[in-house]
Amino acid sequence: xxTIRQIxxxxxxxxxxxxxxxxxxxxxxNDATLWGIEQERILDSADGDYLPGYTxxxxxxxxxxxxxxxxxxxxxxxxxxxxxxxxxxGPIVVSTLSVxxxxxxxxxxxxxxxxxxxxxxxxxxxxxxxxxxxxxxxPAYPLxxxxxxxxxxxxxxxxxxxxxxxxxxxxxxxxDNIQVTQRRHEVGVIFLLAIETACRLGELxxxxxxxxxxxxxxxxxxxxxxGDSRDVPLSQYAAFLFTRLNQKESGYVFQVNTGTASTLFRxxxxxxxxxxxxxxxxxxxxxxxxxxxxxMMELAKMVGHRDPRSxxxxxxxxxxxxxxxxx
Numbered sequence: 001x002x003t004i005r006q007i008x009x010x011x012x013x014x015x016x017x018x019x020x021x022x023x024x025x026x027x028x029x030n031d032a033t034l035w036g037i038e039q040e041r042i043l044d045s046a047d048g049d050y051l052p053g054y055t056x057x058x059x060x061x062x063x064x065x066x067x068x069x070x071x072x073x074x075x076x077x078x079x080x081x082x083x084x085x086x087x088x089x090g091p092i093v094v095s096t097l098s099v100x101x102x103x104x105x106x107x108x109x110x111x112x113x114x115x116x117x118x119x120x121x122x123x124x125x126x127x128x129x130x131x132x133x134x135x136x137x138x139p140a141y142p143l144x145x146x147x148x149x150x151x152x153x154x155x156x157x158x159x160x161x162x163x164x165x166x167x168x169x170x171x172x173x174x175x176d177n178i179q180v181t182q183r184r185h186e187v188g189v190i191f192l193l194a195i196e197t198a199c200r201l202g203e204l205x206x207x208x209x210x211x212x213x214x215x216x217x218x219x220x221x222x223x224x225x226x227g228d229s230r231d232v233p234l235s236q237y238a239a240f241l242f243t244r245l246n247q248k249e250s251g252y253v254f255q256v257n258t259g260t261a262s263t264l265f266r267x268x269x270x271x272x273x274x275x276x277x278x279x280x281x282x283x284x285x286x287x288x289x290x291x292x293x294x295x296m297m298e299l300a301k302m303v304g305h306r307d308p309r310s311x312x313x314x315x316x317x318x319x320x321x322x323x324x325x326x327x
Contacts, residue, residue, distance in 0.1 A: 002036025004029060015039040038135075054137045056097065056128075057090040062135070063128045072202075072223060075259075080124055089125070095138040097129065099146045106149065115149040122148055156313065159195065159285040163274055167191065170272040178244040186256050187264045189241055191282060196238040198286030198303045200225060201279055205261060207253045214239050221304075230304050287311065 003014040011029045013036035015022045022039050026032040041051050064081040068074045084090070089097075089105050102125070109118045126143060133141055168175055173188035180186060190204050203221050211220040217234045224230060234242070245253060256264070265279040287303055291311065300308040 002033065002040060004032050004036065013039075051135075051137055052093070052095050054094050054132070055090065056092045056094050057085040059094050059128050059132045059137065060085040060090070063131055067127075067131060077124065080121060081128075084121065084125065094129070094132050097138070097142050099143060102143060102146050110149060115152045118149055119151070155281070156284060157277060157281040158288065159277065159281060163277065164191075164195070166272045166274060167269060170268045178241070180245055183256050183260065184264055184268060186245075186254050187261050187268075189245065190254060190256075190261055191265065191279065193238060193241050194279070194282035195286045195289070196235055196241070197232050198283055198290055199232060200283055201258050201261060205252075205254055205256065205258045208250060209248045209253055210250045212242055212247075212253060214242055224304050228304060228306075230301070232302060 005012050005014070006029070007025065010025045010027060011032040012023060012025045013032040015036050017040060024032070024035055026035065038051065060081045064078045068077045068081065071077060087105070088108065089101065092101055102122075106118060106122070109121065129138075129143060130141060132138055168188055168191075171184045171188035171191070172182070173185060173192075175192065178185070178189065180189060190201070193199065193204060194201065197219075199221070203224060206223060207219060207221070211222065213219065214234075217239050218231050219234065220229065220231050222229050242253075254261075262279050269277055287299070290299055290302065294302065296308045296311055299311055300306075303311075305311055
């Protein structure tokens with residue numbers, strides 16, 4: 001067994017095998033112990049190249065413990081990893097994982113979830129397997145040549161004014177006299193702001209009051225999907241929406257998180273009898289509306305797209321609208 005000692009607030013693991021010494025410090029005793037046991041197995045293995053015997057479930061669990069906390073989407077990634085750990089890939093010994101195993105998993109997954117969702121899970125699985133190579137749990141990356149399902153068309157769901165009115169009615173929101181006293185009222189304001197600013201749900205739910213500058217009509221997003229920060233200008237109506245909230249010097253603007261907001265929106269959307277609409281459709285709707293007001297470069301800066309060409313899916317003027325600009 002490795003020797004585990006506490007040094008100050010950290011824990012040190014010491015390993016010695018056949019004259020070889022290794023040591024490393026960790027935040028927790030458990031992490032130090034796991035590392036020490038693994039290093040002993042490496043030194044005791046016949047060839048020392050990799051450690052046989054670990055399953056894909058072991059990989060998913062370690063990745064969730066060590067890598068997922070480094071990401072903004074930790075919560076949902078851990079949910080996916082737990083699901084994968086319980087699935088058909090879980091019992092497979094990672095050193096025997098093959099393209100055929102992945103193909104069977106892919107074909108089975110496509111029976112219950114969309115190709116886009118399957119591709120997201122494939123990205124995660126591949127990241128886990130590549131990390132397992134670095135952990136020396138398998139000798140080489142085994143999934144070269146694996147074919148993904150063909151990409152699906154990008155979602156282009158627009159939200160009509162009548163649908164907005166119905167949703168607001170069921171969320172108990174009067175757009176001209178907004179009173180925010182319940183969580184569903186917050187969801188209503190998020191819904192309107194997402195359309196008005198084209199901000200993502202996560203960006204709005206993580207917004208802090210110290211980054212809301214109503215006097216200068218912009219908000220600052222310190223963390224975004226692509227890792228860049230950006231300033232988002234506010235229309236007069238967007239600025240008005242912020243004034244209807246309980247303003248503070250600091251702290252989260254909204255008390256609901258992304259999961260709660262999505263759940264509440266889905267509940268009231270169903271009560272309203274509206275189908276095939278998700279809260280994240282506000283991003284497409286918002287960018288589509290802004291595309292009629294801003295140049296492509298201005299739009300890219302506002303919504304955080306590094307490549308303006310990716311915004312072409314939002315720029316969908318009719319032939320009649322283009323003809324009117326020629327006169």
